[in-house]
Amino acid sequence: MAVQINPSILSADFSRLAEEAKAVEGADWLHVDVMDNHFVPNLTLGVPIVESLSRATDIPLDCHLMIEDADRWAPQYVEAGARSVTFHAEACAAPVRTAREIRAKGARASMALKPATPIEPYEDLLPELDMLLIMTVEPGFGGQAFLDIMLPKIRRTRELISKHGLELWLQVDGGVSASTIERCAEAGADVFVAGSAVYGTDDPAAAVRMLRNQATE
Ligand code: DX5
Ligand code: ZN
Numbered sequence: 001m002a003v004q005i006n007p008s009i010l011s012a013d014f015s016r017l018a019e020e021a022k023a024v025e026g027a028d029w030l031h032v033d034v035m036d037n038h039f040v041p042n043l044t045l046g047v048p049i050v051e052s053l054s055r056a057t058d059i060p061l062d063c064h065l066m067i068e069d070a071d072r073w074a075p076q077y078v079e080a081g082a083r084s085v086t087f088h089a090e091a092c093a094a095p096v097r098t099a100r101e102i103r104a105k106g107a108r109a110s111m112a113l114k115p116a117t118p119i120e121p122y123e124d125l126l127p128e129l130d131m132l133l134i135m136t137v138e139p140g141f142g143g144q145a146f147l148d149i150m151l152p153k154i155r156r157t158r159e160l161i162s163k164h165g166l167e168l169w170l171q172v173d174g175g176v177s178a179s180t181i182e183r184c185a186e187a188g189a190d191v192f193v194a195g196s197a198v199y200g201t202d203d204p205a206a207a208v209r210m211l212r213n214q215a216t217e
Contacts, residue, residue, distance in 0.1 A: 003185065003215045004028035004169070005208050006062050008195035009053075010044065010142045017049070021057035023204045029062035029084065031173070031193045033142075034077070036067035039091050040140035047080045054081025064112065064173065064193075066139045067091065071098045078105040086110035086133050086171075089117055099128040110171070114139060115147055119157045126166055131191065132157060136184070137174030142195040146175025151187045158188025178214060185215040 008031040012020035021030055032050060037043040054061050060083035067073055070087035071094050077085045085102045089111050092098055099109035110131035113119060115138060126132070134154055137144040154172065161168050172184045173193035181192055192215055198207045 002190065003212055004191045005198075005212050005215070006031040006171070006191060006193045007198040007204065007208060008033060008142065008173070008193050009199070011195035011199035014045075017053055018056035020199065020204075021053065021059055024059070024198060024208055025205050027059055027198075027205075027208050028191075030057060030059045031062045031064060031195075032082070034063060034065045034067055035140065038068045039088065040066045042140045047076055050077060050080040050082060060084070062086070062193075064133065065091075074098050075101045075105055078102055078107040082107055084108040084110055084131065086112050086131065088112045088114065088139075089122060090114055095122075095125060096128050099125075103130070110169075112139075112173075113153075115150060119153060119160065123160055123164075126160065126164055126168060129168055131169040131171055132161075133171040133173055134189070135174050136172050136176065136180075139174070143200075144175055146177070146180040148183075151183060154184060154187035154189050161188075176211075178210060181211055181215050182217065 006029040007024045010033040035042045035044040062084045063077045063082040064086045070092040102109035108130035112133035136150045171191035172189040176194045177197035201207045
């Protein structure tokens, strides 16, 4: 299971996004949090900025859509240049159709679960997905404390993935840092989003290397 580290630009300087992308050289993906002030109580960025950013960096974009009406918007983020698009189960009326549309347009399809959303009702959908995102904070803001109570869900999800013999990646997002990443990795996560733990430091590239080492130990 190869470990991947995805810095979240939510904690970066939005006036210098291209430079901030360069500052995390060595990262596997750049995590882009799209928020609409309806699905979550915060507002960030949309299709035009994703389009510009995808032209400005070679790091593939991992778009995390925290927006309502995800069925309608998800394919547009692939067209904007995202190589992976994550929609929330709670905001998606037709997850199978949406995942198939994302894949048909050439990106990886991923579904996210808020802390109170269980994985079990989605077991049969897993083959339609390339990644599952388990939120380890309530979505909406960077810098929140990691929710330890999500560890059993990570473990159960990893078991379901193995039971079905799937290649699906298991991403965690929220409060991932030097002090929590090992627990996430041990529970079965292999893709780690980190905002404040990367961009809140003086040397974001070094923070990425350190997180990778800790997740690999
Ligand atoms: C929160 C976002 C996260 C956020 C994580 O809703 O989905 O991607 O940037 O920030 P940290 O790593 O600071 O918790
Ligand atoms: Zn995110």
